[in-house]
Amino acid sequence: MQFKKILLTFTTALIGAVSFAINQTHTTQAASDEWSEPVVTLGTSLTASQKQGTLDTLTASLNGADYSTITVDGSTLVKYLNPSGATFTTNSGVWSSAMVQKTSAGSGINVKILSYNGQNNITTITANQYKNAAVTAGVSDANIYVTSATPIDGSGALAGVYAAFAQNGDSLSQSQVTAAQNEMSTLSDITEANKDKDGYSDAQLNNAVAEAKKEMAAKGDNVTNNQITTIVNNQIENNNLTNIITNNQKTAIINMLIKIRDSGALNSSSFKDQAAKVADxxxxxxxxxxxxxxTEENRNFIQKIGIAIGNFFKSLFETVQSWF
Structure with missing residues (x-):
């Protein structure tokens, strides 16, 4: 009798464990399937022919694979972009569109701006600015394709990216989204001011910012304003921008990074890795x-001193060694 009770208890427990495992597997698969296909975000102002042209442009790399779509309208812009100071209304037009394709963990964020009928119509935001903003907003491991049927700054496309993540259960922190929008505005303004200067590129600026984020993340969310200032100074020098970035622009970058820290972005375990991958x-x-x-002539002063000292002692050692 005692044996039967033990057997019954064991059987009940086993059935419960199996049921739990099946349920967990089902839940995991459902969550995975929910974000298993790319999402195309379409501006609400597109005409029927522009919409089809946009779909053809954005999904060309899928080779006929399935995708879902969402519409981005003025309300989307108000929700995601206005908290950072933008002044969109629910009646604002949206033309720029995007496709978001989630990738394997650790793959990083890749952005490609696609020409529409042979023309790049994203007039203001660069691919590198999209990448940095995406990291700050909390986006991770995704291929993002952006295009527009008409010349436009590209804000609608990024709002669509935020909306795509929200639709798939990956809602982003509004404070981080706001910091990301401030970041994109700051970097865009600096690139616009310096684009015609010799020795400047948007890539250098965005690399400096991505590397700065990586350093900040290594120090944690208690990184001080002074530490951020030092990081910015070093990265501007490392990217050979010392004689190009003005003091006002440097201050804007420092304040931008302070806002990123205060947004809570550094609390994310993946932030450092995503920033590093964007820099790479x-x-x-x-x-x-x-x-x-x-190149050697562009290495910073401290590096040159270190190399010179190293070469001096190497030469001294070789000289002394030759005496014996």
Whole structure:
């Protein structure tokens, strides 16, 4: 009798464990399937022909694979962009569109601006600015394609990216989204002011910012304003921008990074990794620029001193060694 009770108890427990495992597997699969296909975000102001042209442009790389769509309208802009100081209304037009394709963990954020009928109609925001803003907003591991049927700054596309993540259960922190929008505005203004100066590129600026974020994340969310200032100074020097970035622009970058810290972005375990991957991505896509930045004459002063000291002691050691 006692044996039967034990057997019954064991059987009940086993059935419960199996049921739990099946339920957990089902839940995991459901969550995975929910974000298993790319999402195309379409501006509400597109005409029927523009909408089809936008779909054709954004989904060309899918080779006929499935995707879902969402519409981005003035309300979307108000929700995600106005908290950072934008002045969109629910009646604002939206033309820029995007496709978001989630990728494997650790792959990082990649952004490609696609030409529409042979023309790049994203007039203000660069691919690197999209990447940095996405990291700050909390986006991770995704391929993002952006295009527009008409010349436009590209704000609607990024609002669509935020909306796509929200639709798939990955709601982003509004404080981080606001910091991301401030970041994009700051970097866009600096690039616009310096774009015609010799020795400047948007890639250098965004690489400096991505590397700064990585350093900030390593120090944690208690990184001080003074530490952020030091990080910015070092990154401006490392990216050979010392004689280009003005004091006012440097202050704007420092304040921008302070807002990123205060947004809570540094609390994310993936923030440092995503920022590092964006920096790598920027450098790999602009090797001609960074090969010049990293030449001997462009190394910072401390590096040169260190190399000189090292060479001195090496020469001294070899001289002494020759005496014996």
């Amino acid at each position: 991505n920027i450098q790999n896509n602009a090797k001609d620029i960074f090969n010049k930045v990293n």
